[in-house]
Amino acid sequence: MKQKGENIRDRAFDFACRIIRLYKYMIKQDHTNDILCRQLVRAGTSIGANLEEADAAQSRADFISKCNIALKEARESNYWIRLYKATELLSEVRLKEILQESHEIVSILTTIVKKTRAKTE
Numbered sequence: 001m002k003q004k005g006e007n008i009r010d011r012a013f014d015f016a017c018r019i020i021r022l023y024k025y026m027i028k029q030d031h032t033n034d035i036l037c038r039q040l041v042r043a044g045t046s047i048g049a050n051l052e053e054a055d056a057a058q059s060r061a062d063f064i065s066k067c068n069i070a071l072k073e074a075r076e077s078n079y080w081i082r083l084y085k086a087t088e089l090l091s092e093v094r095l096k097e098i099l100q101e102s103h104e105i106v107s108i109l110t111t112i113v114k115k116t117r118a119k120t121e
Contacts, residue, residue: 008051008109008112009048009051009055011104011105012051012070012105013048015044015048016045016048018101019040019041019044019045019098020044020045022037022090023037023038023040026089026090033089036080036084039076039080040081040084044073044077044080046069046070046073047070047073047077047105050070051066051067051070054067060116061120063116064116064120067109067112067116071109071110071113074102078099078102078103078106081095082099
């Protein structure tokens with residue numbers, strides 16, 4: 001678990017690393033998992049990439065846009081993890097912490113987007 005207040009960019013980076021390790025584990029288990037795994041890797045690593053872009057945004061609108069994309073990717077990551085759990089591709093025990101982190105990242109990004117939008121109105 002991460003410390004409260006830890007930088008969201010750091011959390012997104014750590015999350016991406018966990019997603020890649022999960023991908024490597026799943027591919028070792030069964031190569032037929034590759035298509036689903038790639039979807040999670042794409043979404044899970046995109047969160048941090050978009051937050052890095054948001055950090056260099058040219059305007060508040062650009063910042064909101066990049067954070068919103070990161071939020072969408074976080075939600076998609078959450079979907080794929082839930083799907084792995086529901087279809088028993090991976091055990092609930094193996095997915096518990098990464099699913100929790102996924103939920104927390106979605107919550108944090110939702111708050112960032114809402115608060116930043118409120119400041120522009």
